[in-house]
Each structure stands twice: as structure tokens, then as C-alpha cells.
Amino acid sequence: MRNRLISVSTIVFGAFGVIIVNLIPLIGIAAGEWNLRAILLIYWIEAVTTVLIAATKSLFAEQGSPGLQAKMEPLHELRAKRGGFQLFHGWPPIYPRNIPFALTILGFWISVGAPPSVLYLWFGHPEFIFSVDILLSIGALVGMQVFEFMTEYIGENEYTDVSAQAIVQTPAQFSAVVLSVGILSTAGDSVTGGGLVFVIVIMKTIISVRRFYAEHAETSILAGLPDFIHQLISRVFEMSRSDEDEIEPQPEVTLPDAEVNARVSTDRRAVLLGSIWTIIFGLFNRFGVGSLVVPAVAVIIGDPLLIGVAMIIPLAVFGAQVLSFYLRYGTIEYQRRGDSIVAYDTVLDAPQWIAPVHTAEFEVKNAVSDRLLDTGTLDITAEKIDRDIQFGPVSNIETAVETLDLPVSQTDRPDRDLAVMGAATALALSFLVVPIGMYFSEKVAPLTAIGFTIAVGPFLFIPVGLLIHAGLSRI
Structure with a gap:
């Protein structure tokens, strides 16, 4: 009972703090020093902070995210990665399988929130007054999120109960608020008036409190309250950390109870060369094509400086694709454990998949990189494995097959034509x-x-x- 009361009081006082911080702009409005442009500046900085923190949170999320029918996330192939690596001592591990969700959050803001904001700042000629009270308001809104991330999400191990897919939804509300304020501010304060600013601040406060309850409160905490209060809060603030359809058990693979009889490493030259085709075909999606739009517009404008800056986007996409492909295959060691072959990631120190040797089907892959470097790769098909897996590329496919004692009799690729x-x-x-x-x-x-x-x-x-x-x- 005491723990429940402490939890309830913590949530109540926390929500009260969220309300106070979000109502600070009303003081500036009442004093007549703030307008819609000042509110836009404050909310824009808070929205960017929310996006960055949400992307960071998703990297540490321990629970698994259910598979999606459409592979829409950038670098979605990393979702099959198992294990994580510790970036800082005492911190939880970062899971590569969550990187697609972090990029989705950043991509959402860059594609939806950033362009209208940049256009407004570029063509609207806004005049911001960086007064002490505005800086204090920005510091309070940003500091509250950073403090919550450090003390609660990391300090109190909240990352163990949430999935990256559930965190993706967080920035959308703030982006909508920022865009609405920006659109309204273009009409001018003489048209919109202080009353509309007041309404926007109140709406933003409600959204912040709603998000606070959704992220911090659990249904069990308020179980002892009267039913009508419990139902009201649950319905208004959606008293759950994340929906059940957004969380699944942590996706890990259990190693077979057998010693390692043999090991074969991948050929990293072939991995890097093979990534080129994946990068080329990976550009034919909305993120790849989108990364080429800005450089294309810069070329039409003809400004050399703008072209150089715009090329950063496709180069970043290119580099991310290379690192993603290398992380999938370049750090793998293939082990023979009893009657199984295990793909073990030596960097993440975790098995990626396990295939039965005697019942799996092995087929030589006619990869371009293998043609050019005289390496070898096998495609593997096995029951109870719901994704495409491969063995290699390895420096010498015949030696690798012999070392791991694989049931492969034919390792030759089609003849030159x-x-x-x-x-x-x-x-x-x-x-x-x-x-x-x-x-x-x-x-x-x-x-x-x-x-x-x-x-x-x-x-x-x-x-x-x-x-x-x-x-x-x-x-």
C-alpha cells in the first residue's frame, strides 16, 4: 500500500511539474512580451529535443518490436540483428535492431517537421527576442526531458519494459503542435490575437500531460482508486506504457548445448564489395529517392556551396547502408556446434541464427563480389527460420565446407558466359x-x-x- 501511495504521489507531483513548466509561456503572454513567433521558437526547440531523446531512447529499448508487414523503416534489415553493445560503462546496451526505429523518428521530423520550419524561418523573416524569460522557458522544457531521460529512463531501468516501436509515436504530437503554431504565426499577431496563443499553450500543456501519464503511469498503480476516477484517467490519458501489439519478448537466440568443433570467418573484402548492390537497390525506396531530391534541386539552382552541403544527405545514406551491410555479415563467425551451424556475431557477442546441418538446404549463390574476388557464398533454407540466411562470403568456399563438414557436394558457380x-x-x-x-x-x-x-x-x-x-x- 505504501509503495502504491508513493507511486501515485510521484505521478501526481510529476504531472503537476509538467503543467507548471508548460504554462510558463502564459506569463510572457500576460506580460505582453511574447507572441506567436516566440512560442514557435520555444516549441520548435522542444520538438527537436523530443525527437532526439526519443531516437536515443529507442536505441536502448530492451523489449522486441513485432514484425511489420511492410518493410518501411530505413535499414529495416537490421531488425533481424541479435544482441547489443555497451557504449558507456554502467549504461544499458544499444541494440542494432532498434536503429531502424531511431532513423524513422529522425526521418519523420526531417521530412515532415523540418521543411515547413525552415521555409518559415527563411521566408517569414521572423524577429525573435531572446529575453531571459524565453531562455528560461526553453531551458525548463528541454531540461525536464533530459532529466527524465537520465533519472527515470536510464536510472530507473524504464528501458527494460518498452519497445522501440512504441517510442516511435512520441514525436508526432509535438511536430503537429509546432507546425500548427508556425502556420498560425504566418498570419500575424494582429489577426490571430493573444487569445489564440492562449489556446495553443493550453492544448500543448494537455498533450504534454497526456504523454507524461502514458509514459510513466501503469494501470496497477491506480488500482486502489475509485472506479470512476480510474476509468476516467485511463480513458483520457491512456494509462499504459505501450500497447500490447507494440511489444514482444526480447528476440534472442539460445545456443545449442554443444562445444564449438570448427570456426570459419567471413571475407570482409567480399562483404564490403557486396554491399554496393544492396546500396544501389536500397536507394529505390522513399528514403533513398528522398535523399537525392535535395541534391537535385541544388544542382538546378546552381549554387556550388548549396550543392556541396546537399550532397551530405546521400553520402550519409550511402555510409549508413555500407555500415548496415557490414554489421550484418562482416562481423559473423560461422561455428559448427554438434549437428547445428551457428552464425555468431563476434562484435555483439551473440548468435544470430541457428540452422540444422543435416536437414537444411545449401545452394551456391552466384554473387558478383564472389565472381570478382573468387570468394564463395551459400544460401541456406531451413525449417523454423522465417528469414533469408546465408553462409559467407568466405575466402575459400571448398575449404569452409570441408572445415565445418557441411553436406555440400557442388560449390562451383555457373560458367563464364x-x-x-x-x-x-x-x-x-x-x-x-x-x-x-x-x-x-x-x-x-x-x-x-x-x-x-x-x-x-x-x-x-x-x-x-x-x-x-x-x-x-x-x-
Whole structure:
């Protein structure tokens, strides 16, 4: 009973603190020193802080996130990764499987919240007054979130009961508030008036209190309260840390009870080379295409400095794809344990998958990287494994098969076929004749050529990429 009362009092006083901090802007409004632009500045900084902290929280979330039918998250392939690594002593581990959710949170703000904010700041010519009370309000709103993250989420081990998928929803409400304030502020204070500012602050306060209850309060804490109060709070503030459909047990693999009889490591050169094709095909999604839009617009504008800054986005996407692919295959050691083959991550110190040797099916993969480096890879199909797994790439596939005693009799790839290579090259060039010729034609303006490339380029990359891949696979 005492623990329950302490929990209830903690939640009540915590919610009271959230209310006080969020109502601070009303003091500035009452004093006549604040307007919608000042509110926008304060809420924008708080929203950015919320996004960054939510992304950081998702990395530490210990519970698993249920699988989604559509693989919409960036680097969604990392969701199959098992284990984590400790970044700071005394802190919980960071789980690579949560990185796609952290990137989703950041991508949501960059694609939805940031562009209107930048346009408003660029074209609206806002005049902000950095007074002491505004700085104190910003410090209070940001400091409250940082304090909660350090003392409660990390200090009180709240990360053990939440999944990354549940945390993704947090920034959406604040982004909506910031965007609404920004849109309203463009109308000018003379039109909107102080009354509308008051309404916005109250709505923002309600959203903050609602989020506080959803993140901190559990149904069991208020079980002793009268039923009508319990039902009212549960309905208004959604008294649950996260929905059941957003959490599943921590996804870990149990090692077989057998000693390691043999080990084979991957060929890291082949892993890095093989990542190129994954990167190319990974660009054909909304995040990949979106990363190319800003550089394309910068090229049309023609500002060299803007082009250089804009190229940071696709380079960051490219680097993330390389690291993701390397983390999937480059740190793996294949172990023979009894009648099983185990893919063990030596960096995360955790098994990734386990396949039965005698019942699994092994098939040689005709990878381009293996063709160029004379390495080898096997595709593995086994029951009770609901995802694609592979063995390799390894430096010498025959030696690896013999070392691990795998039931593979044929390790040769298809023979070189010059006819396929020639046909694929000729067809690829036929697709590229028109767009390349536009840049050398005096009758076509440079902006027209660039616009045509932006509009048609993504559709040409698919057949050209497939043809190049087909030709290299028979080199």
C-alpha cells in the first residue's frame, strides 16, 4: 500500500511539474512580451529535443518490436540483428535492431517537421527576442526531458519494459503542435490575437500531460482508486506504457548445448564489395529517392556551396547502408556446434541464427563480389527460420565446407558466359543513349537535361542496374 501511495504521489507531483513548466509561456503572454513567433521558437526547440531523446531512447529499448508487414523503416534489415553493445560503462546496451526505429523518428521530423520550419524561418523573416524569460522557458522544457531521460529512463531501468516501436509515436504530437503554431504565426499577431496563443499553450500543456501519464503511469498503480476516477484517467490519458501489439519478448537466440568443433570467418573484402548492390537497390525506396531530391534541386539552382552541403544527405545514406551491410555479415563467425551451424556475431557477442546441418538446404549463390574476388557464398533454407540466411562470403568456399563438414557436394558457380555479358552491356547502353546524349546536345538546355534526369532517372536505374548485375554475374 505504501509503495502504491508513493507511486501515485510521484505521478501526481510529476504531472503537476509538467503543467507548471508548460504554462510558463502564459506569463510572457500576460506580460505582453511574447507572441506567436516566440512560442514557435520555444516549441520548435522542444520538438527537436523530443525527437532526439526519443531516437536515443529507442536505441536502448530492451523489449522486441513485432514484425511489420511492410518493410518501411530505413535499414529495416537490421531488425533481424541479435544482441547489443555497451557504449558507456554502467549504461544499458544499444541494440542494432532498434536503429531502424531511431532513423524513422529522425526521418519523420526531417521530412515532415523540418521543411515547413525552415521555409518559415527563411521566408517569414521572423524577429525573435531572446529575453531571459524565453531562455528560461526553453531551458525548463528541454531540461525536464533530459532529466527524465537520465533519472527515470536510464536510472530507473524504464528501458527494460518498452519497445522501440512504441517510442516511435512520441514525436508526432509535438511536430503537429509546432507546425500548427508556425502556420498560425504566418498570419500575424494582429489577426490571430493573444487569445489564440492562449489556446495553443493550453492544448500543448494537455498533450504534454497526456504523454507524461502514458509514459510513466501503469494501470496497477491506480488500482486502489475509485472506479470512476480510474476509468476516467485511463480513458483520457491512456494509462499504459505501450500497447500490447507494440511489444514482444526480447528476440534472442539460445545456443545449442554443444562445444564449438570448427570456426570459419567471413571475407570482409567480399562483404564490403557486396554491399554496393544492396546500396544501389536500397536507394529505390522513399528514403533513398528522398535523399537525392535535395541534391537535385541544388544542382538546378546552381549554387556550388548549396550543392556541396546537399550532397551530405546521400553520402550519409550511402555510409549508413555500407555500415548496415557490414554489421550484418562482416562481423559473423560461422561455428559448427554438434549437428547445428551457428552464425555468431563476434562484435555483439551473440548468435544470430541457428540452422540444422543435416536437414537444411545449401545452394551456391552466384554473387558478383564472389565472381570478382573468387570468394564463395551459400544460401541456406531451413525449417523454423522465417528469414533469408546465408553462409559467407568466405575466402575459400571448398575449404569452409570441408572445415565445418557441411553436406555440400557442388560449390562451383555457373560458367563464364560472354554472350550474356555482351547482350546485357548492349541493352544497358541502349537505355542510356538518350539521357547521356542530352548533355552533349547543343539543342537541349542544361536545366532541361537535369530535369529529365531527375524525372526519368529513377525509372532507368532499375533496368540498367539489373542488366549490369546480370552481366557481372557471368563475368
